[in-house]
Amino acid sequence: MTGETTTSLSPTARTGPTKASLLPLLDDAFAQLKVPSFIHVNLDAVALNVDILKGLSSPKTEIMGVVKGGAYGSGLLPVVEVLLEKGVRELAVATVAEGLYLRRHGINVPITILGNLVPCEVSDVTQHNLIPSLSWSQALMSVPRESLVYPDGSRLKVAINIDTGMSRYGVQPEDLPALVQDLDDLEVTILSMYTHFQSAITEREKNQKQLDLFLSASEPYKCRGITRHVAATTGCVQGLGTDLDFIRPGGAITGLCSGSDKEGTNQFAKKRFQPAFSVIARPTFYKLLGAGRHVGYDGTYTTSEDEWIANFSTGWSDGLSRRLSNGVGAVRRISTGERCPIVGRVSMDSITVRLPEQPLPDEVFQVLTDDYDEVTSAVGMARNLGGATYEIPGNWSTRLPRLYTRNGKIVKIYLSLQYTC
Ligand SMILES: *Cc1c(COP(=O)(O)O)cnc(C)c1O
Numbered sequence: 001m002t003g004e005t006t007t008s009l010s011p012t013a014r015t016g017p018t019k020a021s022l023l024p025l026l027d028d029a030f031a032q033l034k035v036p037s038f039i040h041v042n043l044d045a046v047a048l049n050v051d052i053l054k055g056l057s058s059p060k061t062e063i064m065g066v067v068k069g070g071a072y073g074s075g076l077l078p079v080v081e082v083l084l085e086k087g088v089r090e091l092a093v094a095t096v097a098e099g100l101y102l103r104r105h106g107i108n109v110p111i112t113i114l115g116n117l118v119p120c121e122v123s124d125v126t127q128h129n130l131i132p133s134l135s136w137s138q139a140l141m142s143v144p145r146e147s148l149v150y151p152d153g154s155r156l157k158v159a160i161n162i163d164t165g166m167s168r169y170g171v172q173p174e175d176l177p178a179l180v181q182d183l184d185d186l187e188v189t190i191l192s193m194y195t196h197f198q199s200a201i202t203e204r205e206k207n208q209k210q211l212d213l214f215l216s217a218s219e220p221y222k223c224r225g226i227t228r229h230v231a232a233t234t235g236c237v238q239g240l241g242t243d244l245d246f247i248r249p250g251g252a253i254t255g256l257c258s259g260s261d262k263e264g265t266n267q268f269a270k271k272r273f274q275p276a277f278s279v280i281a282r283p284t285f286y287k288l289l290g291a292g293r294h295v296g297y298d299g300t301y302t303t304s305e306d307e308w309i310a311n312f313s314t315g316w317s318d319g320l321s322r323r324l325s326n327g328v329g330a331v332r333r334i335s336t337g338e339r340c341p342i343v344g345r346v347s348m349d350s351i352t353v354r355l356p357e358q359p360l361p362d363e364v365f366q367v368l369t370d371d372y373d374e375v376t377s378a379v380g381m382a383r384n385l386g387g388a389t390y391e392i393p394g395n396w397s398t399r400l401p402r403l404y405t406r407n408g409k410i411v412k413i414y415l416s417l418q419y420t421c
Pocket residue numbers: 066068114195196232233234248249250251252258
């Protein structure tokens with residue numbers, strides 16, 4: 001048993017808006033890249049999303065742009081460039097290595113590391129002016145006190161992560177005074193305090209409770225000029241913590257909804273965010289098969305009539321989950337907006353797709369759409385796969401080339417296998 005369905009799949013379903021206005025640009029991209037499939041990152045979407053985030057937070061609130069995981073798969077440096085251009089003054093990443101990567105590429109703004117600091121990372125952190133997060137003082141205790149300084153001689157700055165209910169990282173609120181005392185004794189500067197919400201967009205009251213706990217735990221330290229931030233993508237959509245010193249969104253920057261449930265997605269999409277990441281492809285081959293043909297590895301799909309079956313050159317090695325086989329996934333035909341189901345198994349390097357008719361020469365399709373479609377978008381795929389929306393672009397590999405556009409023009413190309421994060 002494979003667990004996959006072999007029932008005949010409805011040939012096509014029509015979906016929402018198409019990307020027809022982008023077609024001349026995409027034709028140009030195919031000509032420049034000389035490949036049949038590529039990733040398109042629309043940096044105009046990033047700029048738009050930053051404006052939306054500004055509109056969701058109070059005027060005095062700054063944005064700390066979370067760009068971990070290669071800006072959620074859209075590409076660290078190109079996304080950071082847009083953020084800085086849009087006036088974002090601080091960044092956050094998960095690991096020290098990501099912070100070092102940004103420093104090596106000339107990014108000089110404050111960078112907070114969201115992961116737990118371990119003692120062996122302290123020298124890289126201080127040498128490169130990074131701001132580590134602490135949940136306990138143990139991370140610094142074994143380090144010689146005189147080394148807790150930046151190259152300019154100033155004391156190490158840290159962010160304190162407070163656990164208000166997520167039960168992942170973070171000091172317990174009742175242990176916060178002791179941690180602050182330890183850090184004062186170490187003469188480390190406490191720059192900020194923050195917490196992270198556990199619950200989904202539709203679970204506002206639960207996150208409200210965390211916010212209340214955070215505000216009361218951090219209140220005694222406000223007078224020290226310690227900045228406070230709480231709202232990641234979910235909080236920004238819920239309007240929780242959007243009037244503190246910073247909002248701290250990641251997914252929303254590239255238009256990704258923090259959850260994949262329908263109601264939360266609707267609330268997110270209503271804010272008019274725009275996904276930046278899509279995958280564009282032209283068929284590499286197609287043929288008309290008669291009824292009774294078994295398609296792909298293990299013949300898990302059987303044609304029920306004459307069917308146009310097309311190959312697209314992208315598969316699970318690129319990041320297209322094998323669990324999208326047999327109609328769980330589909331590609332969008334841009335000219336008509338039709339969804340064309342993936343039939344048979346997703347292979348390592350290619351997929352087989354049932355088209356409603358013979359495609360036109362050079363027809364363009366989207367394997368991953370830049371919207372909130374139920375099947376072809378990141379959020380739709382995540383919902384159907386039982387995964388996280390962020391995983392979908394985040395898991396794409398470096399084998400497909402990447403095309404970056406800004407103001408409707410191609411501004412950057414990473415060739416296949418040349419892209420690092
Ligand atoms: C990843 C992360 C964020 C960003 O979350 P999004 O849901 O992507 O906006 C913010 N804060 C912390 C601590 C994180 O780990």
